[in-house]
Amino acid sequence: MSQSQYLPGWVILANGDTLTGMVKDRKQTFTGPEIYKQIRFKSHQKKRRKKYRPDELAGYQINEVAYESVWLRPASSGIHLLTPYYESIPNAGDCVFLRVVSKGKLSHYQWEWTDESQVESMDLFRRSGEPIFIRATQGIFGLKRKQLTKFFTDCPALQEKLQEKELSYAWEVTNYYNEHCR
DSSP: OTTSSOEEEEEEETTSOEEEEEEEEEEEETTEEEEEEEEEEEESSOOOEEEEOGGGEEEEEETTEEEEEEEEEESSSSOTTTOSEEEOOTTSSEEEEEEEEEOSSEEEEEEEEEETTEEEEEEEEEETTOSEEEEOBOGGGOBOHHHHHHHTTTOHHHHHHHHTTOOOSHHHHHHHHHHHOO
């Protein structure tokens, strides 16, 4: 119920303009939470609500949680949620909001959706300046170590840590890469 009402935040329009006000991106229903496909925004000046699709915004923030609008499509054939790689090419695939966990040489995102009355998420990594996202985790099974080892060819030390299971969480991989690689 914590996000069932509008909360302080801002939106960045596709043209770069920033609007501050109140933002709502999900609601609580009797069956559980529901994430909106279009966020709701009310400016401080105008109390009228406006809906924004991901392709109309560069991003938004609610309290301290930031989201970016990103075009995503599976980089290989296969089932949408099982493919390990996603391409980010403007106007190709689906434009979605990704929760920003951390930004750096390696950025960590979470792709959120509602499934069976609960919010699910998928961890994604993206190296700075590259159009490829890689799926970092596989639900309760943890890190996708084989895929990540192939992805991080630019950092042999990180590959070794992944193979030796010295890192267990996506945030640990992100921190290690940003502090020790490239």
